[in-house]
Amino acid sequence: MVEQYLAAPAIATTAAGQTAPIQVGVLGFGGLGQAASRVLAQKQEMRWVAAADQQGFVYNATGLNADACITTYRDRGSLGYLAAGGSLSPDSIAALIAQAPTVEGYFLALPNLPNTFMASVAQQFIQAGWRGVLVDAMKRTSAVEQLLDLADDLRSAGITYMTGCGATPGLLTAAAALAAQSYAEVHQVKITFGVGIANWEAYRATVREDIGHLPGYSVEQARQMTDAEVAALLDRTNGILTLENMEHADDIMLELAGICGRDRVTVGGVVDTRNPKKPLSTNVQVTGRTFEGKISTHTFTLGDETSMAANVCGPAFGYLKAGIQLHRRGIHGLFTAAEVMPQFVR
């Protein structure tokens, strides 16, 4: 094994020589957070031990049960009601940080509403003196810019923060960064996604974020829409949201990685909120000029059977593992999905 970089000597091993699982927390327990708990349930290398929602949190260093947590959250509205390790708290994230010393990394499965929310969460971790890895799956360029402003503070605090590490930005941004390698110059990166969900109410925050990208809507307006207003909008569009020239952080992430100016990057897609089948195959096309002067296009296409949850949560934990490796080597600060190879989590 190529262990000198990947693991040894920093990864803790048990007496038997087995690598101890990474203790992981999930902030936010809507559709994405719940999916994350199910992803983690299949991982040997990570153990899910902590989670927070708006009203409370749960922490149990021996591990949490996804089914029990999802049932409690759905029935009673908060993980804080769980008998084993649950606590209600009006300041659930701060309370969890203080009371979950074994957590090495958190996936921030939070809706970034308002647009400053993720940066404010990062500041909570800095102020708490917490050291570890944070991963987000944020979408907007302006939200990533707020984190860039925190890069020095994160580094000084001993936090390794991986931003834009979902599907797009995330998996597709990294694929674009990889595809760029064949070119002397990158002319265009075009991301087109198809999302199909059976029922918009399973992803209320995500759908509102998408609505915020529609002409005539701001993020704040979308956030303040009632469920009835969202349903009425979706009735008018037959459940389809068509999104063009979205403000998506793929652009700034590829610019920061030196691959192309952000104006060369476009993101759009179609969301069907009434059908789990994707309306089109999600793909990224990277067009550039080779050193011989040829213009060509590489294409990375996701299989239609992979859900948004699989394409977001898988990469998020892959980047969390990569972030843990950086953190254990003393490498702190802000990183994007375009700079670091996510590591496969068994």
Next chain:
Amino acid sequence: MVEQYLAAPAIATTAAGQTAPIQVGVLGFGGLGQAASRVLAQKQEMRWVAAADQQGFVYNATGLNADACITTYRDRGSLGYLAAGGSLSPDSIAALIAQAPTVEGYFLALPNLPNTFMASVAQQFIQAGWRGVLVDAMKRTSAVEQLLDLADDLRSAGITYMTGCGATPGLLTAAAALAAQSYAEVHQVKITFGVGIANWEAYRATVREDIGHLPGYSVEQARQMTDAEVAALLDRTNGILTLENMEHADDIMLELAGICGRDRVTVGGVVDTRNPKKPLSTNVQVTGRTFEGKISTHTFTLGDETSMAANVCGPAFGYLKAGIQLHRRGIHGLFTAAEVMPQFVR
């Protein structure tokens, strides 16, 4: 910029605050080495200063001219005849290592013939006490295994060695590692390449390596074939080499990265030695099971207009840049293309 990891404080800056180009060498000056020199001619962040062939070497810290080097090599058979910095030497690699102190990284654009050659070159660097980054674009699993045996020695020597960093293994292996992120379990990685070259004699060593994969041929047999024998074989196949179940290091690289067992990885392709048009589009398909139990396939397809040279040399220097960042942080040893994100070289 996310500079704390990418660059500062280790990258040397000039008085004007400009980042100094990385001084790079190329070992081997056949088709691949010559293409590498043309790729480097378009890079601001790297300066090509050193090269060696079988009979000699050239070193000039102010930079080498690709046209002049290619002309001299073609006309006289060795870079050693160049007036500015050329020297003939029966032991050209050792001589170059000793006389090129400013080189921070080498691309080993050498045919791995015999199959132990690349490992023996790595040992030369170790024995010389050289510290820096080495990148290869080797193909065979058994050749990468020899380097794995050297991993400890490379680390102790202060060398950061990036192996399997061409097109396949390399770009396509990394794409497979990325695609794997959507899955809880990876079932199959299938790499299919198409290569078109106008004239096999521009890539004599590469074509011989391919012949070594054909049923009934060993690497050693292919190496010992005369040009007339190669031409006769190609006459019988109409210039086409069809390769199946090749011994390709993509398998061990994905296994080392924890993505799937090597038996799940297959590599095959078609090489047309008489037509620069690719006989099929090079692609990698990654099939797996998501956490929800769905089976799906992601596909990464290279544009047909990108040549083998572009798809090998681009990634090789992208990994060289990534290797330099690791090396400047004191991270040494052996890495594969599946573990590290290549960095775009401007």
